[in-house]
Amino acid sequence: MSALLEIENLRVTFPTARGPVDVVKGLSLTLGRERLGIVGESGSGKSMTGRSILRLIRAPGKVTADKLRFDGIDLLAQSDRQMRAIRGARISMVMQDPKYSLNPVMTIGAQIAEALLTHQKLGRTDIRGRTLAMLEAVRINDPARVLGLYPHEVSGGMGQRIMIAMMLIPEPDLLIADEPTSALDVSVQAQVLEIIDDLVKRKGMGLILVSHDLDLVSGYCDRILVMRAGEVVEECIASELRNAKHPYTRGLLAAIPRLDEDREELPVLQRDEAST
Amino acid sequence: MSALTIENLDICYGESKVTHDINLSVAEGESFALVGESGSGKTTVLRAIAGIATSWTGSITAFGQARSPGIDRGFARQCQMVFQDPYGSLHPRKTVDATLSEPLAIHGIADNGERVDEVMQSVGLDRRFRFRFPHQLSGGQRQRVAIARALILRPKLLLLDEPTSALDVSVQAEILNLLKRLRREQGLTYLMVTHNLAVVSFLCDRLAVMRHGRIVEVASADQLKRGALEDPYSRELIQFSPSHPA
Numbered sequence: 001m002s003a004l005l006e007i008e009n010l011r012v013t014f015p016t017a018r019g020p021v022d023v024v025k026g027l028s029l030t031l032g033r034e035r036l037g038i039v040g041e042s043g044s045g046k047s048m049t050g051r052s053i054l055r056l057i058r059a060p061g062k063v064t065a066d067k068l069r070f071d072g073i074d075l076l077a078q079s080d081r082q083m084r085a086i087r088g089a090r091i092s093m094v095m096q097d098p099k100y101s102l103n104p105v106m107t108i109g110a111q112i113a114e115a116l117l118t119h120q121k122l123g124r125t126d127i128r129g130r131t132l133a134m135l136e137a138v139r140i141n142d143p144a145r146v147l148g149l150y151p152h153e154v155s156g157g158m159g160q161r162i163m164i165a166m167m168l169i170p171e172p173d174l175l176i177a178d179e180p181t182s183a184l185d186v187s188v189q190a191q192v193l194e195i196i197d198d199l200v201k202r203k204g205m206g207l208i209l210v211s212h213d214l215d216l217v218s219g220y221c222d223r224i225l226v227m228r229a230g231e232v233v234e235e236c237i238a239s240e241l242r243n244a245k246h247p248y249t250r251g252l253l254a255a256i257p258r259l260d261e262d263r264e265e266l267p268v269l270q271r272d273e274a275s276t
Numbered sequence: 277m278s279a280l281t282i283e284n285l286d287i288c289y290g291e292s293k294v295t296h297d298i299n300l301s302v303a304e305g306e307s308f309a310l311v312g313e314s315g316s317g318k319t320t321v322l323r324a325i326a327g328i329a330t331s332w333t334g335s336i337t338a339f340g341q342a343r344s345p346g347i348d349r350g351f352a353r354q355c356q357m358v359f360q361d362p363y364g365s366l367h368p369r370k371t372v373d374a375t376l377s378e379p380l381a382i383h384g385i386a387d388n389g390e391r392v393d394e395v396m397q398s399v400g401l402d403r404r405f406r407f408r409f410p411h412q413l414s415g416g417q418r419q420r421v422a423i424a425r426a427l428i429l430r431p432k433l434l435l436l437d438e439p440t441s442a443l444d445v446s447v448q449a450e451i452l453n454l455l456k457r458l459r460r461e462q463g464l465t466y467l468m469v470t471h472n473l474a475v476v477s478f479l480c481d482r483l484a485v486m487r488h489g490r491i492v493e494v495a496s497a498d499q500l501k502r503g504a505l506e507d508p509y510s511r512e513l514i515q516f517s518p519s520h521p522a
Contacts, residue, residue, distance in 0.1 A: 041444040041445075041446060041447070042415065042444055155314075155315070156314065157314075185313045185314050185471055186313075186471055186472075186513070186516045186517060188313070189516075190516050212444050212445060213445070214445065251446065252445055252446060255445050255446045255448070255449035256445050256449075256474070257449075257452065257472075257474040257475055257477060257478040258474055258477065259473055259474050259477055259500070259501065259503075259514070259517060260477065260501040260502075261474060261477040261478040261501070262501075263478075264456075265453050265456070266449035266452055266453055266478065267449070268446060268449050268450045268453065269446045
Protein backbone atom coordinates (compact mmCIF):
# COMPACT_ATOMS: atom_id res chain seq x y z
CA MET A 1 0.00 0.00 0.00
CA SER A 2 1.32 3.44 -0.83
CA ALA A 3 1.79 6.01 1.88
CA LEU A 4 -1.17 8.16 2.88
CA LEU A 5 0.90 11.30 3.15
CA GLU A 6 4.33 12.07 1.74
CA ILE A 7 6.19 15.24 2.52
CA GLU A 8 9.63 16.10 1.21
CA ASN A 9 11.60 19.17 2.11
CA LEU A 10 8.68 21.23 3.45
CA ARG A 11 9.56 24.83 4.09
CA VAL A 12 7.30 27.50 5.63
CA THR A 13 8.56 31.07 5.39
CA PHE A 14 7.28 34.32 6.86
CA PRO A 15 8.67 37.72 5.89
CA THR A 16 9.79 39.93 8.77
CA ALA A 17 11.42 43.33 9.05
CA ARG A 18 14.78 41.56 9.24
CA GLY A 19 14.21 39.44 6.14
CA PRO A 20 12.38 36.14 5.61
CA VAL A 21 12.33 33.65 8.47
CA ASP A 22 11.94 29.91 7.93
CA VAL A 23 9.70 28.49 10.65
CA VAL A 24 9.81 25.02 9.12
CA LYS A 25 13.14 24.17 7.52
CA GLY A 26 13.06 21.28 5.11
CA LEU A 27 10.89 18.74 6.90
CA SER A 28 10.29 15.33 5.33
CA LEU A 29 7.99 12.60 6.50
CA THR A 30 5.97 9.67 5.26
CA LEU A 31 2.80 8.63 6.99
CA GLY A 32 0.86 5.43 6.55
CA ARG A 33 -2.33 4.56 8.40
CA GLU A 34 -0.64 4.99 11.76
CA ARG A 35 -0.38 7.35 14.69
CA LEU A 36 2.44 9.82 14.37
CA GLY A 37 3.31 12.22 17.17
CA ILE A 38 5.07 15.53 16.57
CA VAL A 39 6.51 17.05 19.74
CA GLY A 40 8.51 20.16 20.42
CA GLU A 41 8.36 23.43 22.32
CA SER A 42 6.37 26.45 21.24
CA GLY A 43 7.97 27.98 18.22
CA SER A 44 9.40 24.69 17.01
CA GLY A 45 7.15 24.73 13.94
CA LYS A 46 5.05 21.71 14.85
CA SER A 47 1.67 23.45 14.42
CA MET A 48 2.87 25.11 11.22
CA THR A 49 3.63 21.66 9.82
CA GLY A 50 0.08 20.55 10.56
CA ARG A 51 -1.39 23.67 9.07
CA SER A 52 0.67 23.58 5.91
CA ILE A 53 -0.63 20.08 5.13
CA LEU A 54 -4.12 21.58 5.01
CA ARG A 55 -2.77 24.63 3.15
CA LEU A 56 -4.10 26.83 5.94
CA ILE A 57 -1.14 29.18 5.92
CA ARG A 58 -2.18 32.47 4.40
CA ALA A 59 -0.09 35.11 2.68
CA PRO A 60 2.38 36.59 3.51
CA GLY A 61 3.38 33.16 4.80
CA LYS A 62 4.76 30.91 2.06
CA VAL A 63 4.76 27.13 1.85
CA THR A 64 7.10 25.31 -0.51
CA ALA A 65 7.95 21.64 -0.75
CA ASP A 66 9.56 19.26 -3.20
CA LYS A 67 6.67 16.95 -2.56
CA LEU A 68 3.42 17.30 -0.61
CA ARG A 69 1.23 14.42 -1.64
CA PHE A 70 -1.83 13.09 0.10
CA ASP A 71 -3.21 9.80 -1.20
CA GLY A 72 -1.71 10.49 -4.63
CA ILE A 73 -3.00 14.08 -4.78
CA ASP A 74 -0.45 16.87 -5.07
CA LEU A 75 -1.77 19.27 -2.42
CA LEU A 76 0.30 22.24 -3.56
CA ALA A 77 -1.19 22.06 -7.07
CA GLN A 78 -4.82 22.11 -5.91
CA SER A 79 -6.97 25.18 -6.41
CA ASP A 80 -8.69 26.73 -3.40
CA ARG A 81 -11.96 25.16 -4.47
CA GLN A 82 -10.38 21.72 -4.71
CA MET A 83 -8.73 22.22 -1.34
CA ARG A 84 -12.09 22.97 0.23
CA ALA A 85 -13.36 19.62 -0.97
CA ILE A 86 -10.38 17.91 0.67
CA ARG A 87 -10.47 19.79 3.98
CA GLY A 88 -12.92 18.22 6.37
CA ALA A 89 -13.93 15.42 4.04
CA ARG A 90 -10.53 13.78 3.59
CA ILE A 91 -8.19 15.58 5.98
CA SER A 92 -9.57 17.01 9.18
CA MET A 93 -8.01 19.05 11.93
CA VAL A 94 -8.90 19.27 15.63
CA MET A 95 -7.70 22.54 17.12
CA GLN A 96 -6.48 23.22 20.59
CA ASP A 97 -9.19 25.15 22.33
CA PRO A 98 -12.90 24.41 21.91
CA LYS A 99 -13.74 27.84 23.32
CA TYR A 100 -12.33 29.53 20.24
CA SER A 101 -13.04 26.92 17.59
CA LEU A 102 -16.79 26.51 18.05
CA ASN A 103 -19.15 29.12 16.66
CA PRO A 104 -20.69 30.79 19.74
CA VAL A 105 -23.97 31.73 18.05
CA MET A 106 -24.81 28.37 16.48
CA THR A 107 -26.23 25.39 18.33
CA ILE A 108 -24.06 22.29 18.59
CA GLY A 109 -26.47 20.36 16.38
CA ALA A 110 -26.41 22.98 13.62
CA GLN A 111 -22.61 23.11 13.63
CA ILE A 112 -22.16 19.38 13.34
CA ALA A 113 -24.82 19.19 10.64
CA GLU A 114 -23.01 21.94 8.75
CA ALA A 115 -19.79 19.91 8.76
CA LEU A 116 -21.71 17.04 7.23
CA LEU A 117 -23.78 19.03 4.73
CA THR A 118 -20.75 20.79 3.27
CA HIS A 119 -19.61 17.52 1.83
CA GLN A 120 -22.74 15.44 1.36
CA LYS A 121 -26.38 15.88 0.39
CA LEU A 122 -28.55 14.29 3.04
CA GLY A 123 -32.13 14.48 4.23
CA ARG A 124 -33.02 16.11 7.54
CA THR A 125 -33.75 12.86 9.40
CA ASP A 126 -30.52 11.30 8.11
CA ILE A 127 -28.54 14.26 9.34
CA ARG A 128 -30.15 14.15 12.77
CA GLY A 129 -29.54 10.41 13.00
CA ARG A 130 -25.88 10.67 11.98
CA THR A 131 -25.29 13.61 14.32
CA LEU A 132 -26.81 11.81 17.28
CA ALA A 133 -24.82 8.67 16.53
CA MET A 134 -21.60 10.66 16.29
CA LEU A 135 -22.22 12.43 19.60
CA GLU A 136 -22.83 9.06 21.17
CA ALA A 137 -19.59 7.76 19.68
CA VAL A 138 -17.69 10.53 21.49
CA ARG A 139 -19.53 9.52 24.70
CA ILE A 140 -21.77 12.46 25.23
CA ASN A 141 -24.65 11.66 27.55
CA ASP A 142 -28.11 12.61 26.38
CA PRO A 143 -27.06 13.72 22.85
CA ALA A 144 -30.59 14.81 21.95
CA ARG A 145 -30.42 17.53 24.62
CA VAL A 146 -26.86 18.56 23.71
CA LEU A 147 -27.87 19.14 20.05
CA GLY A 148 -29.91 22.17 21.08
CA LEU A 149 -27.26 23.71 23.35
CA TYR A 150 -24.89 26.57 22.53
CA PRO A 151 -21.12 26.21 23.06
CA HIS A 152 -21.11 28.34 26.25
CA GLU A 153 -23.56 25.90 27.82
CA VAL A 154 -21.18 22.94 27.66
CA SER A 155 -17.98 22.27 29.61
CA GLY A 156 -14.49 22.37 28.10
CA GLY A 157 -14.20 18.61 27.91
CA MET A 158 -17.59 18.31 26.26
CA GLY A 159 -16.70 21.12 23.84
CA GLN A 160 -13.57 19.29 22.78
CA ARG A 161 -15.50 16.06 22.28
CA ILE A 162 -18.02 17.98 20.17
CA MET A 163 -15.14 19.37 18.08
CA ILE A 164 -13.89 15.85 17.56
CA ALA A 165 -17.37 14.68 16.58
CA MET A 166 -17.58 17.50 14.06
CA MET A 167 -14.19 16.67 12.57
CA LEU A 168 -14.86 12.96 12.37
CA ILE A 169 -18.40 12.96 11.04
CA PRO A 170 -17.32 13.25 7.36
CA GLU A 171 -15.06 10.24 8.05
CA PRO A 172 -11.72 11.67 6.96
CA ASP A 173 -8.70 9.54 6.00
CA LEU A 174 -6.29 11.70 7.94
CA LEU A 175 -6.85 13.50 11.22
CA ILE A 176 -4.47 16.21 12.36
CA ALA A 177 -4.93 16.89 16.07
CA ASP A 178 -3.14 20.04 17.22
CA GLU A 179 -2.84 19.84 21.01
CA PRO A 180 -6.32 18.31 21.23
CA THR A 181 -6.21 17.81 24.98
CA SER A 182 -3.98 20.49 26.42
CA ALA A 183 -6.98 22.59 27.49
CA LEU A 184 -8.49 19.62 29.32
CA ASP A 185 -8.22 17.89 32.69
CA VAL A 186 -6.11 14.78 33.02
CA SER A 187 -9.09 12.52 33.53
CA VAL A 188 -10.97 14.00 30.54
CA GLN A 189 -7.74 13.93 28.51
CA ALA A 190 -7.56 10.17 28.80
CA GLN A 191 -11.18 9.83 27.66
CA VAL A 192 -10.75 12.09 24.62
CA LEU A 193 -7.61 10.26 23.50
CA GLU A 194 -9.32 6.94 23.92
CA ILE A 195 -12.13 8.12 21.64
CA ILE A 196 -9.70 9.26 18.94
CA ASP A 197 -7.73 6.05 19.30
CA ASP A 198 -10.85 3.94 18.94
CA LEU A 199 -11.83 5.76 15.75
CA VAL A 200 -8.32 5.52 14.33
CA LYS A 201 -8.37 1.77 14.85
CA ARG A 202 -11.88 1.12 13.63
CA LYS A 203 -11.83 3.33 10.55
CA GLY A 204 -8.14 2.92 9.72
CA MET A 205 -7.49 6.66 9.79
CA GLY A 206 -4.02 8.17 9.79
CA LEU A 207 -3.36 10.44 12.75
CA ILE A 208 -0.87 13.23 13.31
CA LEU A 209 -0.89 14.27 16.96
CA VAL A 210 0.85 17.58 17.60
CA SER A 211 1.67 18.17 21.25
CA HIS A 212 4.27 19.52 23.65
CA ASP A 213 3.54 16.76 26.12
CA LEU A 214 6.17 14.06 25.67
CA ASP A 215 4.62 11.67 28.14
CA LEU A 216 1.29 11.79 26.43
CA VAL A 217 2.70 11.32 22.94
CA SER A 218 5.01 8.49 23.91
CA GLY A 219 2.18 6.60 25.54
CA TYR A 220 -0.19 7.10 22.68
CA CYS A 221 1.50 7.17 19.27
CA ASP A 222 3.36 4.60 17.19
CA ARG A 223 6.12 6.89 15.99
CA ILE A 224 7.45 10.25 17.19
CA LEU A 225 9.17 13.18 15.51
CA VAL A 226 10.92 15.63 17.81
CA MET A 227 11.10 19.13 16.34
CA ARG A 228 13.25 22.06 17.30
CA ALA A 229 13.44 25.43 15.59
CA GLY A 230 11.74 24.15 12.44
CA GLU A 231 13.81 21.00 12.06
CA VAL A 232 13.31 17.38 12.99
CA VAL A 233 16.08 16.54 15.45
CA GLU A 234 15.07 12.99 16.19
CA GLU A 235 12.70 10.34 14.96
CA CYS A 236 11.96 7.24 16.98
CA ILE A 237 9.49 4.50 17.82
CA ALA A 238 7.26 5.84 20.59
CA SER A 239 8.15 3.15 23.10
CA GLU A 240 11.83 3.93 22.58
CA LEU A 241 11.50 7.62 23.50
CA ARG A 242 13.01 6.94 26.93
CA ASN A 243 16.20 5.89 25.17
CA ALA A 244 16.32 8.95 22.92
CA LYS A 245 19.81 9.95 21.92
CA HIS A 246 19.64 13.56 20.82
CA PRO A 247 20.69 15.93 23.64
CA TYR A 248 17.66 18.16 23.01
CA THR A 249 15.20 15.27 23.42
CA ARG A 250 17.06 14.09 26.51
CA GLY A 251 16.90 17.63 27.89
CA LEU A 252 13.16 17.80 27.37
CA LEU A 253 12.64 14.43 29.03
CA ALA A 254 14.76 15.38 32.03
CA ALA A 255 12.83 18.63 32.54
CA ILE A 256 9.57 16.83 33.29
CA PRO A 257 8.92 16.44 37.00
CA ARG A 258 8.09 12.89 38.04
CA LEU A 259 5.47 11.65 40.42
CA ASP A 260 8.15 10.35 42.79
CA GLU A 261 10.27 13.48 42.42
CA ASP A 262 13.35 13.72 44.64
CA ARG A 263 15.54 16.07 42.62
CA GLU A 264 16.23 19.37 44.35
CA GLU A 265 16.24 21.23 41.04
CA LEU A 266 15.00 20.34 37.56
CA PRO A 267 17.55 20.48 34.75
CA VAL A 268 16.74 23.19 32.21
CA LEU A 269 17.72 23.53 28.58
CA GLN A 270 20.50 25.91 27.69
CA ARG A 271 19.28 28.71 25.48
CA ASP A 272 20.90 31.30 23.29
CA GLU A 273 19.19 34.20 25.01
CA ALA A 274 20.39 35.49 28.38
CA SER A 275 17.08 34.78 30.07
CA THR A 276 13.89 33.17 28.91
CA MET B 277 2.08 30.12 63.60
CA SER B 278 -0.31 29.04 60.93
CA ALA B 279 0.02 31.11 57.75
CA LEU B 280 -3.48 30.42 56.56
CA THR B 281 -6.49 28.95 58.29
CA ILE B 282 -9.78 28.33 56.56
CA GLU B 283 -12.81 27.23 58.53
CA ASN B 284 -16.19 26.08 57.27
CA LEU B 285 -15.79 27.93 53.99
CA ASP B 286 -18.84 27.86 51.70
CA ILE B 287 -18.47 29.89 48.50
CA CYS B 288 -21.38 30.81 46.22
CA TYR B 289 -21.51 32.04 42.66
CA GLY B 290 -24.98 33.55 42.47
CA GLU B 291 -27.48 30.90 43.48
CA SER B 292 -25.17 27.92 43.23
CA LYS B 293 -22.93 26.84 46.06
CA VAL B 294 -19.50 25.90 44.72
CA THR B 295 -17.63 24.67 47.79
CA HIS B 296 -18.95 22.95 50.87
CA ASP B 297 -17.45 23.26 54.31
CA ILE B 298 -13.77 23.65 53.40
CA ASN B 299 -11.36 23.40 56.34
CA LEU B 300 -7.66 23.93 55.74
CA SER B 301 -4.62 24.95 57.70
CA VAL B 302 -1.30 25.83 56.06
CA ALA B 303 1.75 26.33 58.30
CA GLU B 304 4.13 29.23 57.79
CA GLY B 305 6.79 28.37 55.22
CA GLU B 306 4.81 25.38 53.99
CA SER B 307 3.93 24.69 50.37
CA PHE B 308 0.44 23.27 50.08
CA ALA B 309 -1.32 22.03 46.94
CA LEU B 310 -4.99 21.79 46.03
CA VAL B 311 -5.58 19.17 43.35
CA GLY B 312 -8.68 17.87 41.61
CA GLU B 313 -10.48 18.02 38.27
CA SER B 314 -11.85 21.24 36.81
CA GLY B 315 -15.09 22.25 38.41
CA SER B 316 -14.02 20.80 41.75
CA GLY B 317 -13.78 24.30 43.24
CA LYS B 318 -10.04 24.51 43.83
CA THR B 319 -9.52 27.78 41.95
CA THR B 320 -12.64 29.17 43.63
CA VAL B 321 -11.01 28.68 47.03
CA LEU B 322 -8.02 30.74 45.88
CA ARG B 323 -10.33 33.40 44.49
CA ALA B 324 -12.14 33.70 47.82
CA ILE B 325 -8.84 34.03 49.69
CA ALA B 326 -7.64 36.67 47.23
CA GLY B 327 -10.90 38.61 47.52
CA ILE B 328 -12.07 38.06 43.94
CA ALA B 329 -14.97 35.78 44.87
CA THR B 330 -16.81 37.81 47.46
CA SER B 331 -19.87 35.80 48.31
CA TRP B 332 -18.84 33.36 51.00
CA THR B 333 -19.46 32.36 54.58
CA GLY B 334 -17.04 30.89 57.11
CA SER B 335 -13.70 32.33 58.03
CA ILE B 336 -10.39 32.97 56.26
CA THR B 337 -7.48 33.94 58.49
CA ALA B 338 -3.93 34.67 57.37
CA PHE B 339 -1.17 35.22 59.92
CA GLY B 340 -3.76 35.73 62.63
CA GLN B 341 -5.60 38.37 60.65
CA ALA B 342 -9.16 37.57 59.53
CA ARG B 343 -10.24 38.79 56.11
CA SER B 344 -13.64 40.20 55.18
CA PRO B 345 -15.25 39.45 51.83
CA GLY B 346 -14.30 42.10 49.30
CA ILE B 347 -11.27 44.38 49.00
CA ASP B 348 -8.94 44.33 51.97
CA ARG B 349 -5.66 46.19 51.43
CA GLY B 350 -4.00 45.06 54.60
CA PHE B 351 -4.67 41.49 53.59
CA ALA B 352 -3.46 42.08 50.03
CA ARG B 353 -0.04 43.11 51.33
CA GLN B 354 0.29 39.74 53.02
CA CYS B 355 -1.16 37.63 50.29
CA GLN B 356 -0.84 37.86 46.49
CA MET B 357 -1.97 35.69 43.63
CA VAL B 358 -0.31 34.43 40.42
CA PHE B 359 -2.69 33.41 37.65
CA GLN B 360 -2.62 30.52 35.25
CA ASP B 361 -2.21 32.15 31.90
CA PRO B 362 0.55 34.74 31.54
CA TYR B 363 -0.88 35.59 28.11
CA GLY B 364 -4.12 36.75 29.73
CA SER B 365 -3.02 38.09 33.09
CA LEU B 366 -0.75 40.93 31.96
CA HIS B 367 -2.17 44.17 30.58
CA PRO B 368 -1.20 44.18 26.89
CA ARG B 369 -0.62 47.93 26.75
CA LYS B 370 1.42 48.32 29.92
CA THR B 371 5.17 47.90 30.03
CA VAL B 372 6.77 45.59 32.56
CA ASP B 373 7.74 48.67 34.54
CA ALA B 374 4.15 49.98 34.66
CA THR B 375 2.80 46.54 35.59
CA LEU B 376 5.25 46.17 38.44
CA SER B 377 4.85 49.76 39.72
CA GLU B 378 1.07 49.62 39.93
CA PRO B 379 0.81 47.61 43.17
CA LEU B 380 3.24 50.11 44.78
CA ALA B 381 1.07 53.05 43.69
CA ILE B 382 -2.12 51.36 44.93
CA HIS B 383 -0.61 50.74 48.33
CA GLY B 384 0.97 54.19 48.51
CA ILE B 385 4.52 52.92 48.73
CA ALA B 386 6.97 55.64 47.69
CA ASP B 387 9.78 54.23 45.64
CA ASN B 388 12.22 55.51 43.10
CA GLY B 389 12.23 52.42 40.99
CA GLU B 390 14.71 50.44 43.04
CA ARG B 391 12.11 47.99 44.17
CA VAL B 392 11.16 47.20 40.58
CA ASP B 393 14.82 46.60 39.79
CA GLU B 394 15.23 44.39 42.82
CA VAL B 395 12.16 42.26 42.17
CA MET B 396 13.06 41.82 38.49
CA GLN B 397 16.47 40.60 39.54
CA SER B 398 15.03 38.14 42.04
CA VAL B 399 12.82 36.49 39.41
CA GLY B 400 15.68 36.34 36.92
CA LEU B 401 14.51 38.98 34.44
CA ASP B 402 17.24 40.98 32.79
CA ARG B 403 17.15 44.80 33.16
CA ARG B 404 16.66 45.31 29.44
CA PHE B 405 13.13 43.86 29.69
CA ARG B 406 11.94 46.63 32.01
CA PHE B 407 10.38 48.84 29.37
CA ARG B 408 9.07 46.12 27.11
CA PHE B 409 5.45 45.22 26.48
CA PRO B 410 4.07 41.72 27.14
CA HIS B 411 3.93 40.88 23.42
CA GLN B 412 7.69 41.36 23.26
CA LEU B 413 8.23 38.65 25.88
CA SER B 414 8.09 34.85 25.71
CA GLY B 415 5.62 32.83 27.81
CA GLY B 416 8.23 32.05 30.45
CA GLN B 417 9.29 35.69 30.70
CA ARG B 418 5.67 36.76 31.07
CA GLN B 419 5.12 34.33 33.91
CA ARG B 420 8.23 35.74 35.57
CA VAL B 421 6.68 39.21 35.31
CA ALA B 422 3.44 37.89 36.84
CA ILE B 423 5.40 36.37 39.73
CA ALA B 424 7.36 39.61 40.14
CA ARG B 425 4.11 41.58 40.30
CA ALA B 426 2.89 39.30 43.08
CA LEU B 427 6.19 39.61 44.98
CA ILE B 428 6.69 43.36 44.76
CA LEU B 429 4.55 44.03 47.84
CA ARG B 430 6.74 41.54 49.76
CA PRO B 431 3.83 39.26 50.73
CA LYS B 432 4.33 36.22 52.94
CA LEU B 433 1.71 34.05 51.28
CA LEU B 434 1.48 33.39 47.53
CA LEU B 435 -1.59 31.90 45.89
CA LEU B 436 -0.54 30.11 42.71
CA ASP B 437 -3.25 29.11 40.25
CA GLU B 438 -1.75 26.53 37.87
CA PRO B 439 1.34 28.70 37.40
CA THR B 440 2.96 26.44 34.79
CA SER B 441 0.14 24.69 32.96
CA ALA B 442 0.22 27.13 30.02
CA LEU B 443 3.97 26.66 29.52
CA ASP B 444 6.22 24.22 27.67
CA VAL B 445 7.93 21.50 29.72
CA SER B 446 11.37 23.09 29.58
CA VAL B 447 9.96 26.50 30.56
CA GLN B 448 7.83 24.83 33.21
CA ALA B 449 11.03 23.42 34.73
CA GLU B 450 12.55 26.93 34.85
CA ILE B 451 9.50 28.44 36.56
CA LEU B 452 9.24 25.55 39.04
CA ASN B 453 12.92 25.97 39.94
CA LEU B 454 12.32 29.70 40.33
CA LEU B 455 9.35 29.16 42.66
CA LYS B 456 11.36 26.72 44.74
CA ARG B 457 14.28 29.13 45.04
CA LEU B 458 12.06 32.11 45.91
CA ARG B 459 10.36 30.16 48.63
CA ARG B 460 13.70 29.19 50.14
CA GLU B 461 15.19 32.68 49.87
CA GLN B 462 12.21 34.70 51.05
CA GLY B 463 10.57 32.23 53.41
CA LEU B 464 7.31 32.28 51.46
CA THR B 465 4.25 30.14 52.04
CA TYR B 466 2.58 28.72 48.93
CA LEU B 467 -0.97 27.62 48.34
CA MET B 468 -0.97 26.18 44.84
CA VAL B 469 -3.74 24.87 42.63
CA THR B 470 -2.69 22.34 40.02
CA HIS B 471 -3.85 19.20 38.30
CA ASN B 472 -0.34 17.96 37.71
CA LEU B 473 0.61 15.62 40.54
CA ALA B 474 4.25 15.53 39.47
CA VAL B 475 4.44 19.29 40.07
CA VAL B 476 3.02 18.71 43.57
CA SER B 477 5.67 16.10 44.17
CA PHE B 478 8.41 18.53 43.14
CA LEU B 479 7.26 21.69 44.89
CA CYS B 480 4.86 20.90 47.73
CA ASP B 481 4.93 19.42 51.23
CA ARG B 482 1.27 18.53 51.55
CA LEU B 483 -1.78 18.34 49.32
CA ALA B 484 -5.55 18.32 49.57
CA VAL B 485 -7.61 16.46 46.98
CA MET B 486 -10.86 18.21 46.08
CA ARG B 487 -13.93 16.85 44.37
CA HIS B 488 -17.34 18.39 43.82
CA GLY B 489 -16.49 21.31 46.12
CA ARG B 490 -15.32 19.21 49.06
CA ILE B 491 -11.94 18.15 50.34
CA VAL B 492 -11.86 14.35 50.15
CA GLU B 493 -8.35 13.80 51.44
CA VAL B 494 -5.37 15.65 52.91
CA ALA B 495 -2.05 13.87 52.53
CA SER B 496 1.69 14.52 52.65
CA ALA B 497 3.83 14.68 49.51
CA ASP B 498 5.63 11.58 50.78
CA GLN B 499 2.39 9.65 50.71
CA LEU B 500 1.86 10.85 47.14
CA LYS B 501 5.36 9.74 46.10
CA ARG B 502 4.77 6.32 47.59
CA GLY B 503 1.36 6.15 45.91
CA ALA B 504 -0.17 5.73 49.35
CA LEU B 505 -3.23 7.96 49.00
CA GLU B 506 -6.28 6.43 50.60
CA ASP B 507 -9.36 7.91 49.00
CA PRO B 508 -10.48 5.99 45.86
CA TYR B 509 -10.81 9.23 43.90
CA SER B 510 -7.25 10.30 44.79
CA ARG B 511 -5.97 6.94 43.62
CA GLU B 512 -7.83 7.43 40.35
CA LEU B 513 -6.09 10.79 39.89
CA ILE B 514 -2.69 9.16 40.34
CA GLN B 515 -3.60 6.55 37.79
CA PHE B 516 -4.56 9.12 35.17
CA SER B 517 -1.46 11.18 35.81
CA PRO B 518 0.61 11.05 32.60
CA SER B 519 3.94 10.74 34.40
CA HIS B 520 2.66 7.75 36.31
CA PRO B 521 5.09 4.94 35.52
CA ALA B 522 2.86 2.59 33.55
